[in-house]
Amino acid sequence: MNKPIIELKDVWKIYQIGHVKIPALRGLSLSIHSGEFIAIMGKSGSGKSTLMNMVGCLDIPTKGRVNLYGDDIASFTESDLAQTRGKKIGFIFQKFNLIPTLTAFENVMLPMIFQGIPFEERKKKAQSLLSMVGLSERSAHRPGELSGGEQQRVAIARSLAIDPEIILADEPTGNLDSKTGKMVMDLIIKLHKEQKKTIIIVTHDEDVAKYAQKIKVLRDGLVIGQKK
Amino acid sequence: MIKDYVKFALKTLKVRKTRTFLTMLAVFIGIAAIVSLISLGQGLENAISEQFEALGTNKIMVSPAGTFFGAVGDSVSEITEEDLDVIQKVSKVKQAGGMLYKMARLEFDEEVQYTWAIGLPTDESGDVINEIATFNYVTGRELKESDKYKVVVGIRLAEADIFDKEVKVRDKLKIEGYEFKVVGGMGRIGNPEDDRQVYIPLETAREVFNEPDKLDIIMIETTKGASVPAVVEDIKKELRDFREVEEGEEDFNVQTFEEMMETFAVVFTLVQAILIGIASISLLVGGVSIMNTMYTSVLQRTREIGVMKAIGAKNKDIWILFIIESGFLGMAGGIIGVLIGMGLAKLVELAAFQQGITILKAQFPWYLIVGTLVFSFVIGCLSGLAPAYRASKLKPVDALRYE
Numbered sequence: 001m002n003k004p005i006i007e008l009k010d011v012w013k014i015y016q017i018g019h020v021k022i023p024a025l026r027g028l029s030l031s032i033h034s035g036e037f038i039a040i041m042g043k044s045g046s047g048k049s050t051l052m053n054m055v056g057c058l059d060i061p062t063k064g065r066v067n068l069y070g071d072d073i074a075s076f077t078e079s080d081l082a083q084t085r086g087k088k089i090g091f092i093f094q095k096f097n098l099i100p101t102l103t104a105f106e107n108v109m110l111p112m113i114f115q116g117i118p119f120e121e122r123k124k125k126a127q128s129l130l131s132m133v134g135l136s137e138r139s140a141h142r143p144g145e146l147s148g149g150e151q152q153r154v155a156i157a158r159s160l161a162i163d164p165e166i167i168l169a170d171e172p173t174g175n176l177d178s179k180t181g182k183m184v185m186d187l188i189i190k191l192h193k194e195q196k197k198t199i200i201i202v203t204h205d206e207d208v209a210k211y212a213q214k215i216k217v218l219r220d221g222l223v224i225g226q227k228k
Numbered sequence: 229m230i231k232d233y234v235k236f237a238l239k240t241l242k243v244r245k246t247r248t249f250l251t252m253l254a255v256f257i258g259i260a261a262i263v264s265l266i267s268l269g270q271g272l273e274n275a276i277s278e279q280f281e282a283l284g285t286n287k288i289m290v291s292p293a294g295t296f297f298g299a300v301g302d303s304v305s306e307i308t309e310e311d312l313d314v315i316q317k318v319s320k321v322k323q324a325g326g327m328l329y330k331m332a333r334l335e336f337d338e339e340v341q342y343t344w345a346i347g348l349p350t351d352e353s354g355d356v357i358n359e360i361a362t363f364n365y366v367t368g369r370e371l372k373e374s375d376k377y378k379v380v381v382g383i384r385l386a387e388a389d390i391f392d393k394e395v396k397v398r399d400k401l402k403i404e405g406y407e408f409k410v411v412g413g414m415g416r417i418g419n420p421e422d423d424r425q426v427y428i429p430l431e432t433a434r435e436v437f438n439e440p441d442k443l444d445i446i447m448i449e450t451t452k453g454a455s456v457p458a459v460v461e462d463i464k465k466e467l468r469d470f471r472e473v474e475e476g477e478e479d480f481n482v483q484t485f486e487e488m489m490e491t492f493a494v495v496f497t498l499v500q501a502i503l504i505g506i507a508s509i510s511l512l513v514g515g516v517s518i519m520n521t522m523y524t525s526v527l528q529r530t531r532e533i534g535v536m537k538a539i540g541a542k543n544k545d546i547w548i549l550f551i552i553e554s555g556f557l558g559m560a561g562g563i564i565g566v567l568i569g570m571g572l573a574k575l576v577e578l579a580a581f582q583q584g585i586t587i588l589k590a591q592f593p594w595y596l597i598v599g600t601l602v603f604s605f606v607i608g609c610l611s612g613l614a615p616a617y618r619a620s621k622l623k624p625v626d627a628l629r630y631e
Contacts, residue, residue: 082624
């Protein structure tokens with residue numbers, strides 16, 4: 001098999017709350033290869049969110065290594081890490097996390113602004129992404145004027161703005177009813193199948209996890225099992 | 229890039245209208261105060277320097293010590309016709325004339341008013357005064373050498389602004405109980421006090437007020453090409469010798485109009501600086517208010533900042549975004565402040581005009597407007613420095629977790 005694009009080696013993450021040290025990840029190792037569709041499951045407190053932050057390069061481990069395309073993320077400056085993250089990883093959040101003052105269209109353009117992509121190119125890309133998620137008509141609306149399902153579709157369009165290889169989704173259907181949840185999942189599956197994106201979904205929902213090729217189950221900061 | 233950030237910042241300000249407005253309040257009060265003060269001050273200064281310039285630079289004024297331009301008639305020392313004789317003999321003095329100022333009781337149509345009566349010389353020594361004062365007569369004629377108990381009235385008397393009835397040429401007017409015949413009316417000077425004065429021949433004034441040789445002010449014109457400061461020194465020396473006073477202890481002032489203008493400018497600048505200083509306190513409050521708003525904004529948008537960082541925003545990007553927002557918050561206050569300030573200045577100008585002060589014209593030079601806007605933008609940016617720094621340093625994980 002080819003080299004993993006994200007590789008966690010013996011990763012520890014210890015949070016200090018007052019005088020108490022709480023280990024959220026305890027020597028966890030994990031490799032994610034290009035084109036995979038992985039679900040990370042676990043109850044709350046299992047270290048799921050911490051793992052997502054590591055995989056998404058949002059945080060650096062207390063101990064151990066996280067390699068993104070072979071480079072240790074701890075060696076990056078904060079800004080380099082932000083830049084790299086912006087290029088390589090597309091995020092989809094449970095709470096959609098669109099910028100409330102910007103329209104759907106502008107939200108989709110935002111990652112491209114941070115990468116310094118010229119306006120014309122940005123505009124074309126944002127339009128095509130919004131039409132792909134079926135929201136061309138709603139592009140001038142602000143998130144507050146969109147339904148949950150629509151907001152999540154805008155968020156998916158935003159996650160694709162820079163053409164990242166990796167899509168990291170944190171409970172993408174958590175705030176949606178089952179029908180719109182299914183619609184969003186169909187979209188994610190399409191990205192995997194048609195665009196060969198590497199998909200990582202963090203969830204506690206079996207129905208969501210079942211779409212994945214691999215399911216990693218987490219408990220107490222360690223991968224305790226793999227389904228499929 | 230910056231263009232996008234500007235757009236982004238303006239959107240945020242637009243969406244949060246109430247917050248934006250309240251934050252700007254202190255800024256625009258401060259800016260409005262500064263703009264109106266400077267524009268009116270500039271207008272006043274221009275008007276006065278124009279008048280001084282019209283007088284020419286070859287004019288010298290002698291007055292008793294302890295008086296300043298405009299405040300005459302009640303000093304301890306006195307200058308007299310004898311001083312005038314001394315001055316007229318100084319070389320390079322082309323012409324010199326003196327005036328007498330007296331508060332007088334005026335009676336017209338059984339009504340009584342008090343006003344300044346000015347004794348004007350009617351011989352050739354009056355020419356220099358006429359030239360300096362740039363009198364223009366709108367009705368009748370000026371005083372001539374043979375005139376006795378004749379009077380020229382200020383425009384407010386002619387307009388029935390002082391007495392119920394208009395004072396017209398050929399009317400009879402009583403001054404200090406003596407009957408005078410009105411021979412002329414002055415044009416508008418632009419200062420309500422000056423516009424209610426009456427002018428009578430100096431010789432008549434000496435009889436009426438029983439002032440045999442006192443003068444309140446002597447106006448001098450030097451010959452063409454003479455060095456004015458040298459003539460001033462000569463006059464000072466001759467007057468010291470004549471009045472038997474030591475150098476440095478003069479009981480009289482010899483001033484050129486240029487000097488007076490400079491003195492005036494210094495005092496004026498000082499007063500203006502103090503007023504602007506006071507107005508600046510409001511700007512400081514405005515700055516603190518912007519800082520407070522920006523801190524709140526950083527807190528409210530912690531999650532938003534986390535998202536932006538997750539999708540690729542560098543610390544610098546977040547910093548610039550917040551600085552721009554804060555700068556525009558300041559500048560928006562500045563724009564409203566400039567408009568209010570201009571309106572205020574125009575109102576004051578209008579109010580002054582209705583009081584008869586026609587020389588005051590508010591000035592809005594472009595550098596005042598541009599300067600104020602830049603200044604308010606800078607204040608906004610400075611106030612935003614600390615909040616923007618805090619925003620840029622937020623860790624994406626912490627920010628994303630923030631509820």
